[in-house]
Amino acid sequence: MFGLRGDRLRVAADREVCAGSGMCVRTAPGLFDQDDDDGRVVVLVTELRKDDVAAAREAVSLCPTGALSVDAEGESSGDV
Amino acid sequence: MSDTTVGLEQPPRRHRFPDGHLGWLVTGYAAGRAILADPRFSQRPLRAVGGIDDGGFQEALSGPESAGDLLRIDPPDHTRLRRLQTGYLTVRRVAEHREAVEGVVAACLDGMEEAGRPVDLVEMFAYPVPSLVLCDLLGVARSERARFERPTGVLVDYAGSSPEQKKLAMDEFYAYIRGVIEEKRVQPGDDMLSELIAIGELSDDELAGVAFFLFAGGHHTTATMLSLSAFFLLSERERWEVMRSDPAGIDRAVEELLRYLNPINDPLPRTALEDVEIEGVVIKAGETVALLTAQPSGDPDRVEDLGRFDPSRDPATGHLAFGHGRHMCLGQHLARLELQVALEGLMRRFPTLHLATAAADVPLRRYAFPEHGGNPDLHGVEHLLVSW
Numbered sequence: 001m002f003g004l005r006g007d008r009l010r011v012a013a014d015r016e017v018c019a020g021s022g023m024c025v026r027t028a029p030g031l032f033d034q035d036d037d038d039g040r041v042v043v044l045v046t047e048l049r050k051d052d053v054a055a056a057r058e059a060v061s062l063c064p065t066g067a068l069s070v071d072a073e074g075e076s077s078g079d080v
Numbered sequence: 081m082s083d084t085t086v087g088l089e090q091p092p093r094r095h096r097f098p099d100g101h102l103g104w105l106v107t108g109y110a111a112g113r114a115i116l117a118d119p120r121f122s123q124r125p126l127r128a129v130g131g132i133d134d135g136g137f138q139e140a141l142s143g144p145e146s147a148g149d150l151l152r153i154d155p156p157d158h159t160r161l162r163r164l165q166t167g168y169l170t171v172r173r174v175a176e177h178r179e180a181v182e183g184v185v186a187a188c189l190d191g192m193e194e195a196g197r198p199v200d201l202v203e204m205f206a207y208p209v210p211s212l213v214l215c216d217l218l219g220v221a222r223s224e225r226a227r228f229e230r231p232t233g234v235l236v237d238y239a240g241s242s243p244e245q246k247k248l249a250m251d252e253f254y255a256y257i258r259g260v261i262e263e264k265r266v267q268p269g270d271d272m273l274s275e276l277i278a279i280g281e282l283s284d285d286e287l288a289g290v291a292f293f294l295f296a297g298g299h300h301t302t303a304t305m306l307s308l309s310a311f312f313l314l315s316e317r318e319r320w321e322v323m324r325s326d327p328a329g330i331d332r333a334v335e336e337l338l339r340y341l342n343p344i345n346d347p348l349p350r351t352a353l354e355d356v357e358i359e360g361v362v363i364k365a366g367e368t369v370a371l372l373t374a375q376p377s378g379d380p381d382r383v384e385d386l387g388r389f390d391p392s393r394d395p396a397t398g399h400l401a402f403g404h405g406r407h408m409c410l411g412q413h414l415a416r417l418e419l420q421v422a423l424e425g426l427m428r429r430f431p432t433l434h435l436a437t438a439a440a441d442v443p444l445r446r447y448a449f450p451e452h453g454g455n456p457d458l459h460g461v462e463h464l465l466v467s468w
Contacts, residue, residue, distance in 0.1 A: 019406040020166035022413055027396060029171075036173075039166025058396055064117060064408040 008073045009048040011056055013041045018067040027062055028055035041067060089380065091359045095370065098132050103349075103368035104361075109380055109400075111359050112371045116404035121350035121369070122154050123407055132456060136243025137235055140250045148282065148289020150410060151297065151348060158406065161286065164279065165294075165410060168217070168272045174413040177213070181417055184212045185425040193429075197467040198436035206307035206464075209422050210299040213414070218291060219271025220260060227256050228295040236300065236457065250292075257291045258284065298411045301344070302418055304445075304460035305401075309337045309423065311461050315439040323391055324427045333391035334419045339399035340389045342377045343458045345447045346370060373400040430468040437465050 011031065020039030024032040031052060033042040048056055048070070060068045095105035106112050115121055125138055146152045150162055167173065188208045192199050199205075211225040220227075234241045234249035241249075261277060261284065268274035273291060276282060282290065313320040323333050349370045352363045363369060376386045379398035402409035409415065426433060435442070443462040 019162060019408060020170070021408045022169075022171040023408075025171040026413070034170040034172065035167070036170070037167050038163040039170045040163070062396060062398060064404045065406050066117060 009053060009056075009070055010046055010073055011043050011048060012069045012071065013043050014067045014069075015040050017065050019065045021064050023062045023064060024059040024068060027059040028052070031056055032059060092361050092363070092369070097368070097370070101368060103370065104363055105370050105372070106358075107372045108359070109378070112373055113379075113398070113400065113404050114358060115350055115369060115371060116400070116407070118356065119155070119406070120353050120356050122353050123152065123158075123348060123350065124154055125152055125348060134456070135238045135241065136246045137238060139243060140235060140246035143250065143254070144285040145254055145289035145292065148286035148291075149293045150290075151293065151407065155406070161282070161290065162406075162410065164276060164281065165272075165290065168275075169411055169414055171413050174417055177414070178417060178421065180216060181209075181213055181421045182425070184209055184216075185421050188212075189425055189429045198465050199467075201310055201464040201466045202303070202307045202461065203463070205422070205426070206303040206310070207299065209306065210302035210415075210418055211295075213418060214295050214298050217271065217414075218273045218294065219264065219269040220273075227253065228292075229299065231292075232296045232300050235296075238456065253292065254288050257288050260291075261287050294411070297409075298414065301458065302415050304343050304458045305338065305341065305415070306419060306422055307464050308341050308343055308460040309334075309419065310426065310433075310466070311435075311439075311442060311464050312337070312341060313423075314433065314435050314466070315442075317434070319389070319391075320427070320433070323423070324431065326391075327424065327427075329392060330420045330424055331416075332393065332395050334416060334423065335395035335397070335399075336389065336391045336393050337419070338401040338416075339378050339393075339397050340376050342373065342375065342399065342401045343460050344373060344401060344403070345457055345459060346372060373403075377401060430466075433466055433468045435465070436467040 018040045020034060020041075022034055022039065024041055025034055031043070031045045033044055034040065035042055045052065053070070056070050060070055089108045091108065092104045092106045092111055094102065096102050106115060125142075141149065141152065147157065148161065150158060150165075153161070188205050191208070192204050195204060207229065208225070211229060212222050214228070215222045215225055231249040231253040235246055261273070264274045264277050268278055272294075273287075276290060277287060313323060323329075326333070349368045351368050352365050354365045356363045377397075377399040378386050380386060383393070383397045402412040402415075442464060445458065445460045445462055447456065447459045
């Protein structure tokens with residue numbers, strides 16, 4: 001759906017659900033990092049560039065606790 | 081090897097455990113992954129792995145120190161304890177340990193050379209590498225590794241050691257580690273255990289349990305994976321040569337070894353906390369689910385031909401070698417680093433490494449109930465005699 005209506009895609013992380021597995025950092029190191037103290041996800045790039053969309057979606061699907069989502073701006077669903 | 085996963089893609093089915101309890105057996109990828117990620121399932125052990133007679137294994141781990149064992153607790157305690165430890169094992173933090181891990185691997189390779197061929201790779205390499213790395217992480221002398229290895233060795237000798245021996249081994253370990261904790265409270269070092277003590281949020285029981293969890297979770301598993309990988313690569317020389325010819329592909333190759341060999345047989349049974357519907361069946365509150373995730377693992381929708389070993393495969397396979405959900409392996413990045421550096425080191429130092437016995441004569445730890453002489457948690461090799 002990227003670019004269909006010029007919508008921007010945004011990455012969101014639910015830090016309460018995050019278990020700090022680091023799978024997102026391994027999958028998309030340019031987009032995610034982990035907090036030094038508790039290992040929880042830090043989103044580095046909120047608004048995705050076109051080239052980053054595939055890696056972001058991969059990170060969403062590999063996250064072990066479903067803590068990540070990619071949505072068009074204004075949408076609330078985390079489904080990809 | 082044929083594709084062994086196909087026959088396992090079935091819905092959850094009723095299973096009567098050997099202790100008489102009626103629960104569920106889940107072998108399908110999607111259902112297993114969903115259950116591992118579902119907070120409505122508890123990880124607190126109500127019964128032994130698979131409901132079998134485990135020779136007192138679970139009983140020996142049920143003392144007050146289990147409050148610190150991430151594999152045996154649920155939120156909110158699990159969340160609190162995991163967050164305190166995760167900062168030490170992030171992708172970035174682990175990458176900083178590369179040089180130290182290389183040093184440990186080089187020392188173990190030196191030891192093999194000094195001992196002279198043939199050597200048992202399990203004893204001289206696969207166990208010392210993760211054990212010594214963990215000694216450094218926890219801040220205990222490397223000469224103390226036997227203190228940690230002994231209780232694990234007694235515990236996983238399910239049928240070979242008595243319940244009393246298992247309990248005694250754990251009592252000895254906890255007495256030892258409580259002494260270490262006292263020393264570090266007075267004289268902290270630059271290590272994970274000292275810092276966890278200094279935070280002041282963990283009880284002494286929890287600290288002792290954390291130390292056991294980190295060591296037990298980090299050495300037996302990695303050692304098993306490392307020696308099983310070496311056996312797999314050396315038993316068909318082409319695999320070893322292919323991997324040796326592509327040092328840049330080590331990350332992919334290790335990920336594929338994890339996916340393909342996946343030595344974890346059962347990531348502990350889960351218990352439903354409420355009624356949960358999975359693939360059309362309702363698992364009722366209080367029922368136990370055994371998950372069999374061993375076998376070439378991975379998402380059948382993501383990976384072509386799961387039963388084929390392909391070290392150049394895209395590493396994002398969704399394999400379950402490190403589990404899934406909130407209990408996903410805390411040390412997975414450290415394990416990857418150790419496996420990569422160890423296999424690289426072996427291939428560089430001993431390019432002509434080969435099995436010193438026929439592959440068929442290598443003693444295996446098979447997946448089987450203890451009364452059948454097997455091991456219900458990890459499969460691998462007992463010993464691996466190699467030469468060069």
